[in-house]
Each structure stands twice: as structure tokens, then as C-alpha cells.
Amino acid sequence: MSELNKLSLREARAGLREKKFSSVELTKACLSAISERDGDINAFVKVTEESALEEARGVDDRLAAGEKMSALAGIPVAVKDLLNTKGVTTTCASPILKDFVPPYDAEAVSRLRNAGMVMVGKTNLDEFACGASTEHSCFGVTKNPHDLERVAGGSSGGSAAAVAADMCIYAIGTDTGGSIRQPASFCGVYGMKVTYGRVSRSGVTAMASSWDTIGPLARSVGDIADVLGVIAGRDELDSTTPDVAVPDYSSFLDKGVKGMKIGLPKEYFGEGVEEETVKIIKEAVLELEKQGAELVEISLPMTKYAVAAYYISMPAELSANLERFDGIRYGKKPSSDPEDLVDYYFKARGEGFGDEIKRRIMIGTYVLSAGYYDAYYKKAQKVRTKIIEDFNKAYEKVDVIIGPISPFPSFKIGELVDDPLAMYTADALTIPASAAGVPSLACPVGAYHGSGLPVGLQIMAPQFEEGRCLQVGSVLESA
Numbered sequence: 001m002s003e004l005n006k007l008s009l010r011e012a013r014a015g016l017r018e019k020k021f022s023s024v025e026l027t028k029a030c031l032s033a034i035s036e037r038d039g040d041i042n043a044f045v046k047v048t049e050e051s052a053l054e055e056a057r058g059v060d061d062r063l064a065a066g067e068k069m070s071a072l073a074g075i076p077v078a079v080k081d082l083l084n085t086k087g088v089t090t091t092c093a094s095p096i097l098k099d100f101v102p103p104y105d106a107e108a109v110s111r112l113r114n115a116g117m118v119m120v121g122k123t124n125l126d127e128f129a130c131g132a133s134t135e136h137s138c139f140g141v142t143k144n145p146h147d148l149e150r151v152a153g154g155s156s157g158g159s160a161a162a163v164a165a166d167m168c169i170y171a172i173g174t175d176t177g178g179s180i181r182q183p184a185s186f187c188g189v190y191g192m193k194v195t196y197g198r199v200s201r202s203g204v205t206a207m208a209s210s211w212d213t214i215g216p217l218a219r220s221v222g223d224i225a226d227v228l229g230v231i232a233g234r235d236e237l238d239s240t241t242p243d244v245a246v247p248d249y250s251s252f253l254d255k256g257v258k259g260m261k262i263g264l265p266k267e268y269f270g271e272g273v274e275e276e277t278v279k280i281i282k283e284a285v286l287e288l289e290k291q292g293a294e295l296v297e298i299s300l301p302m303t304k305y306a307v308a309a310y311y312i313s314m315p316a317e318l319s320a321n322l323e324r325f326d327g328i329r330y331g332k333k334p335s336s337d338p339e340d341l342v343d344y345y346f347k348a349r350g351e352g353f354g355d356e357i358k359r360r361i362m363i364g365t366y367v368l369s370a371g372y373y374d375a376y377y378k379k380a381q382k383v384r385t386k387i388i389e390d391f392n393k394a395y396e397k398v399d400v401i402i403g404p405i406s407p408f409p410s411f412k413i414g415e416l417v418d419d420p421l422a423m424y425t426a427d428a429l430t431i432p433a434s435a436a437g438v439p440s441l442a443c444p445v446g447a448y449h450g451s452g453l454p455v456g457l458q459i460m461a462p463q464f465e466e467g468r469c470l471q472v473g474s475v476l477e478s479a
């Protein structure tokens with residue numbers, strides 16, 4: 001059977017259940033796509049061929065024995081190399097962790113494993129998830145499957161490219177300020193940034209702890225719903241996961257949008273956003289109106305401060321989180337003999353971290369230092385509260401909010417990497433939902449005329465209303 005690797009998760013599951021093919025065949029199809037295409041794309045930092053086939057055989061045996069298995073059983077997944085995978089290197093794309101083999105699975109991975117996971121490999125990212133292009137990786141850049149001269153986005157660039165290039169059926173990524181949504185948009189796939197606390201962060205290397213989320217990337221809205229249903233929910237090991245019931249996400253898929261109020265923030269369609277991006281998104285939104293939704297212009301006035309607040313708060317948290325990588329507790333030892341303990345730290349961290357990480361650690365320690373804390377960190381926290389208020393106010397009037405994810409489609413490799421400020425500014429439309437901790441679903445809705453570069457929009461809902469995002473997303477998908 002050919003092209004099994006191109007199936008959606010739901011199609012793959014149906015095929016497995018109807019015994020049209022086995023999980024081993026499905027897995028082999030993904031593995032051969034990886035060996036054919038990943039030399040060019042570089043989405044994977046590690047391919048776990050042997051264990052994947054073993055896992056697939058295990059699922060085939062259990063299904064053959066008539067066992068009722070989870071919706072994800074036997075379906076090949078690729079996991080961002082920021083999530084711990086027991087016995088499989090987890091590098092965070094950083095030299096300091098290049099040989100790190102975690103002794104346990106991240107909670108999200110462990111839930112997938114219990115569901116009959118077949119993991120084909122670990123995917124590339126910006127070092128410690130810091131970036132928007134997967135260019136800050138010690139494994140080299142991940143290329144966009146739609147145009148190999150362009151970036152796949154970041155930081156979950158490997159996960160998005162792996163799904164887009166049919167090298168897995170779905171993938172797991174993380175989103176702190178846009179890292180699932182933006183690469184999903186650049187690569188033309190679906191991706192869900194969940195409510196803060198919806199998916200356990202346990203076993204995922206922390207970037208900015210009060211912002212980090214874990215979520216799926218896939219080829220359909222239904223696929224996203226199925227993965228979310230497995231990984232979401234309370235976990236004792238992450239105290240920020242509340243005891244909020246996990247609904248049957250697939251029940252939201254065919255509800256339609258009749259009578260729904262959709263907010264279009266004027267700040268998301270204004271200056272700085274390319275005209276063609278706006279046009280493609282407005283066309284998609286008009287389709288929702290045709291299906292009975294009401295479009296409401298709204299304002300999220302604090303949007304313009306989001307980047308500034310994030311790039312103070314995030315480095316502050318990052319610098320604290322990365323303290324543990326000192327070459328003693330975690331991380332590689334220095335390559336030459338240190339003079340004393342301080343020199344040991346300097347050498348281990350100097351050799352182990354890339355430039356972007358060093359830049360952020362410096363900003364983070366600066367904004368947290370005595371005398372600057374109030375002026376920077378505390379002020380950024382206050383701005384964050386204002387952003388939350390923006391969203392709360394908007395949700396009094398509308399059910400969901402829709403806007404672009406990125407002001408422009410995928411850019412050329414090397415185009416922004418030496419201009420950190422320009423790279424940071426490009427996160428302007430993804431950071432607000434992260435600041436407010438609300439869910440946001442990335443949906444591919446069109447492509448640039450000529451270049452064919454994909455464009456995605458995001459559907460944001462109130463906290464823990466992921467279902468509402470999926471409801472609107474599924475209407476767009478069938479339109």
C-alpha cells in the first residue's frame with residue numbers, strides 16, 4: 001500500500017481498525033518518507049526506527065488479539081526534542097544537552113505511550129525553544145517543505161515540517177509565545193496552543209514557566225481533537241494543571257457556527273501585516289459569516305505592548321530555568337580543565353549555550369537584578385495583566401477571536417537571523433494569547449499567489465474552551 005504516510009490520523013485509525021493495513025506498514029511508510037525527504041528538510045534530530053517498529057508490532061499484536069485501544073494507537077508521531085523521552089536523547093537542540101538521555105518520559109509522552117504510541121523520532125527546534133525560525137539549533141536549520149530556501153518557522157519547526165512533509169501522521173510541539181502556531185502557519189498544517197495548564201508541563205524542559213504550553217500539530221482539526229483528548233488533563237506533577245474536566249473534543253466538530261459571534265481585533269489587521277495575508281484571512285472569515293456567524297470588529301488595545309512585555313518576562317523566567325544547566329547537575333562538562341568553580345561554570349555554560357540563549361540569559365538576569373526589577377520585570381507583569389483584561393473584555397462581547405498568526409509568510413533562511421529585534425517583532429500576533437493563557441488554534445486557510453506559501457489564521461477562545469476553537473476550525477476546514 002503506497003502513500004500511507006499521507007493519511008490523516010483519523011483516516012489512519014480507520015484503516016488500522018478495518019485491517020486495510022497494519023501499524024508496521026503505516027510506520028514503514030513514514031520511515032521511508034523520512035529517509036527520502038529529511039536529508040533535504042532536516043526536521044528530525046533523531047529517527048527512532050527500531051523502537052518505532054517494535055512499538056508498531058506491539059500495537060498490531062494487541063489489535064489482532066481484539067483489544068480495544070485508544071484513538072491514537074499505532075499511529076506514528078514525531079515529538080519535539082524538548083520533551084523527555086525515556087531512553088532516547090533529549091537535547092533541546094543545545095550543545096549543553098547533546099548527550100542527555102532522560103530516565104523518564106514527559107507526562108504528555110507517557111500519556112501517548114499508554115495510548116499505544118509509535119514514535120518515529122524527535123524533531124528539531126530552536127535551542128531551548130527560543131526562536132521563531134529553527135535557525136538557532138545546534139543541528140542546523142529545518143527547511144520549509146514548501147520551499148527549501150525558506151524557514152519552517154519556530155521553535156517547533158521540526159514538528160511542523162515533519163507533518164507537512166508527510167514524515168509522520170501527527171506531531172507534538174510546545175508554544176510559549178507562538179512556537180506551535182507560527183510554524184504550523186508557515187508549513188500549512190493545523191496546530192493547537194492550549195490553555196495554560198491544560199496539558200502537563202512535567203518532563204518538558206522549561207523555557208518560561210508561566211507561559212509554556214504543550215500541544216499537537218496535525219493535518220486536520222479532528223486529528224487535533226483526538227490528540228488533545230489524550231494528552232490534556234490534571235497531572236499531580238504539574239500544579240498548574242487544574243481539575244477541569246476534559247471534554248470529548250470531537251463532539252465540537254460538527255456543530256457549525258450559526259449564531260456565533262466572531263471578534264476581529266482591528267490591531268491584528270492593521271499596520272505591519274502584509275496585505276495578502278489580510279486578504280486571505282478576511283476571505284476565510286467571510287466564509288464563516290456565510291455559515292451564519294456574526295462578525296464583530298473589536299479592539300485589543302494592549303496588543304502593541306505584548307512583544308515588549310514578553311521579551312522581558314520570558315528571558316527573566318528563562319534565565320532562572322537555565323541555571324540548572326551548569327555542567328554539574330545537568331549538562332556537558334567543560335572541555336578543558338577549569339581553574340576554579342566559577343571558571344567551571346563559565347566554561348561549561350560558555351561552550352554549552354548558543355548565542356541566542358546567551359543573549360536571553362543576559363537580558364533575563366538584567367531585568368531581574370536589584371534596582372531594575374521594578375522598572376522592567378514588575379512593569380512587564382502589569383502589562384500582562386492589562387492584556388488579560390483586554391481578552392476578558394472582548395469575550396464579554398464575542399465567542400471567539402480570529403486574526404492572522406504571522407504578519408507575513410515564511411521568510412528566507414538567513415533573512416532575519418542576524419536581526420533579533422525584527423525576529424522578535426514578528427511574534428506580535430501570537431504573544432497576546434500566550435500572555436492571556438487562552439487557547440488558540442492555527443488553521444491553514446490559503447496560500448500566497450505565485451509563491452504558494454501557506455497562510456494560517458488563529459482562532460482564540462476563553463480559557464479551557466479549546467472545543468470552541470475546534471468548532472470554528474472544523475467549519476473552516478470543510479469550507
Ligand code: GLN
Nearest residue numbers: 129131132176177178179
Ligand atoms: N518566537 C518566540 C520566541 O522566540 C516564541 C518561542 C516559543 O513559543 N517557544 O521566544
